[in-house]
Amino acid sequence: MNEPISDETLAHVAQTVLRRDMPLIPSGSIAGNALVVVIAIMTFLACLTAGGALLVARASEGWRSEVLRDITIQLMPRPGDDLDSLVAKAVSAASQAPGVDRVRAYSAVESEKLLEPWLGTGLDLSLLPIPRLIVVHMRDRTGGELPGLRALLARAVPQASLEDHRVWATRIGTMANAVVTLGAALFVLMIVAMATAIGFATRGAVAANREIIEVLHFVGASDAFIAREFETHFRRLGFRGALIGGLSAIGFFFGASTLSAWWSHSTGGEEIAALFGAFALAPTGYLGLVLVGAAVTLLTGYLSRTIVSRYLRGLL
């Protein structure tokens, strides 16, 4: 029984038999699993909020940049006017204006088509004074060339009115900003709720493992050592929760973008696409979700270490 141990025996024992370096805070408790579930759900919701806000921000950005480059010229028919020649005049005037990229006039038939969704088909619209539309696509979105275009147009076709959608675009921008702000607020609230849950769980674990803490103190463990053990324990739980929640969110966005691409030709698909920009999260967006998960993991460990340290400082 007491013959010296050979190195081979030691190596054998160490590699095949000996269980060692198990976490000092027992893992796999019911409370621990509950915390994983809470963290997973909270991470999932936080990722959805963050991703949703990103989508709206990006969509409104794209939408506004398109809208701001499009300017609409409207020609109201007055009795006795030859609308077609007026349209031709306006088009040639607009084409000569500085900064104009493309000019396209809607024909009478096309204009009537635009009204179809409201008035239905089969109506004879030729008796109605339907305005004609000319869409001018500018080279940039700043609106700097607008006065020139306006002046040229006023000289050529006085009754033409010019609509640059700027008020609209501002409103959409404000809306999008409000949605993003709301998303950020929800995100912060969820992180706070998660931090609170982690705090409760840590205090519970400290109470449940008081005996272990006492023994660790007696065998000469420092407060920092014990706090680190708790941190490791909770970081592991946080990682599991963040992984589940984060992967679910990534899966959700991926599935949604695939589905919306598939659907985009149907009615309704376009409206969703207008709001969320085809649901496609940019690669940086996915990276953001991964970062959220990593942050949750670190936050869990950091919070529990802080709480345990404070508790230990209060002990003898």
Place this chain on the structure above:
Amino acid sequence: MEIYQRVVTTFLSQASKPPFDETGDRFAGARPKTRLKPPEAASLGHRSENALVRFENVGLRYGMGPEVVRDLNFSVAPQSFQFLTGPSGAGKTTLLRLMLLSLRPTRGTIHIFGKDARALKKDDLTALRRRIGVVFQDFRLLDHLTTYENVALPLRAMGRAESAYRAEVIELLRWVGLGDRMNASPPVLSGGEKQRAAIARALIVRPELLLADEPTGNVDPGLARRLLRLFVELHRLGTAVVIATHDLQLMDQFGFARRLVVGDGEVTIFDGVSS
């Protein structure tokens, strides 16, 4: 660290001599008949200036209760060996907890390793506890760890790498007869095996002061004697040992040991019979 290594090597080389071999009972012949000296005067109890533990007029009450112990004056010298005895409920565990600084006295002064216990900061406390080994009456092994991990715990708490202490721990486990129970967790160990694991955990750091509360409470007399020989071995290597027990027969077998008898809240000291 070098000193530590050297001491461990000595310890381990001693380990290969058979402490478990009944025939190696080096006290068998020298076993003294119980002949205790008269009680020391209280002032003599703490004459030593470099005592590991020195109690001065120490009293302790739990909450608002009566004083469990009072006017304690004694000291524990380096490399000494003593039993702490007295009837059940007399205050042995209380006294050990005072020495371990897990209880603060309600009265008087305790010096540990020359430092006033009241003035100790958290870091000092950690450092002091690394010089003290404890065997608790109820063992206090961690149930979710293996026997190996439990015994290695003090070394791990010091931040040492597992590969650095593995051989040491295995050796000690074999020495206390737990070589084939290394992967068992405390709940499946027998009372005596738990006791040996608890003792091994206290010994592994080669403490300067070993406090053991009823370390032979759960084992048969033969094993009790063998375990005690383990403490004696440690004592020979320079550790001061305090063993709480009410096993009179066992104490008689180690008659060279000093005895601190607790009764009626006071400690009476009997010097051991020198061999």
